[in-house]
Amino acid sequence: MRNTLxxxxxxxxxxxxxxxxxxxxxxxxxxxxxxxxxxxxxxxxFGMARLxxxxxxxxxxxxxxxxxxxxxxxx
Amino acid sequence: xxxxxxxxxxxxxxxxxxSRGTLAQTLWLLGMALSVAAGLLLLALLxxxxxxxxxxxxxxxxxxxxxxxIAYSFRLLRDLARLDELQLRIQLEAAATACLGVFLGTILxxxxxxxxxxxxxxxxxxxxxxxxxxxAGYLNANRRYR
Numbered sequence: 001m002r003n004t005l006x007x008x009x010x011x012x013x014x015x016x017x018x019x020x021x022x023x024x025x026x027x028x029x030x031x032x033x034x035x036x037x038x039x040x041x042x043x044x045x046f047g048m049a050r051l052x053x054x055x056x057x058x059x060x061x062x063x064x065x066x067x068x069x070x071x072x073x074x075x
Numbered sequence: 076x077x078x079x080x081x082x083x084x085x086x087x088x089x090x091x092x093x094s095r096g097t098l099a100q101t102l103w104l105l106g107m108a109l110s111v112a113a114g115l116l117l118l119a120l121l122x123x124x125x126x127x128x129x130x131x132x133x134x135x136x137x138x139x140x141x142x143x144x145i146a147y148s149f150r151l152l153r154d155l156a157r158l159d160e161l162q163l164r165i166q167l168e169a170a171a172t173a174c175l176g177v178f179l180g181t182i183l184x185x186x187x188x189x190x191x192x193x194x195x196x197x198x199x200x201x202x203x204x205x206x207x208x209x210x211a212g213y214l215n216a217n218r219r220y221r
Contacts, residue, residue: 029161032220041160 002061006034008052023047100154103147110140165216172212177205 009019016034020027025044032038033048040048049056114136121128155166181201187193 025159026162028220029159032161037220038161038164044160 001039002036002063003033003059004061005030005048005059008054008059009034012052019048019051022051097154100147100150103143103150107140107143107147110143114140161220165213165220168216169209169212172215173205173208176208177201180204 005019009016014022016030017027020030023030023044024047029038029040029044033040045056045060049059052059118128118133118136121132155163158166181196184193184196188195
């Protein structure tokens with residue numbers, strides 16, 4: 001999953017440590033999310049959305065070619 | 076257990092394992108190891124010199140390491156519960172690596188022993204294998220999410 005966390009963070013002029021402190025997680029977690037190595041849990045994703053005043057889908061985007069996560073039957 | 080001890084305190088985060096927690100874990104673990112060594116030494120010395128090993132002394136020799144071990148376990152579990160989600164995932168992967176390695180090792184060991192490649196299995200070796208795999212799993216997972 002791609003995300004715009006780095007851009008949003010740069011707009012606010014916050015460091016990874018600043019975001020980590022505000023969200024109550026470690027800096028390593030923020031770095032792993034930004035680099036796409038780790039997809040955050042739903043509560044953390046909501047926390048990020050609230051912190052930046054955005055909706056979750058404005059921050060997290062599916063990879064190119066990645067479906068919405070729904071199976072063909074559900075879609 | 077080792078991976079928790081090896082965690083660097085992150086002063087920027089309110090959620091990570093504190094250095095005080097890490098120090099407390101280390102001290103309890105050290106206390107357990109030292110009290111086991113001291114108890115064994117004392118009991119062996121008394122037995123060697125022919126002194127009777129009284130019940131209160133034997134209870135004391137056992138109770139101190141057990142108390143330290145229980146305190147260590149509580150501290151470790153409490154610190155685990157305070158980790159953030161990525162650290163929990165890292166440690167889950169480390170624990171899975173250790174469990175899988177020990178499981179395969181103990182299941183496959185009899186065939187190696189029967190074939191004459193290795194001697195009888197000692198619990199001591201299993202402990203080393205477990206701790207080694209735990210540490211390797213932690214380092215590997217930590218590197219991946221760095």
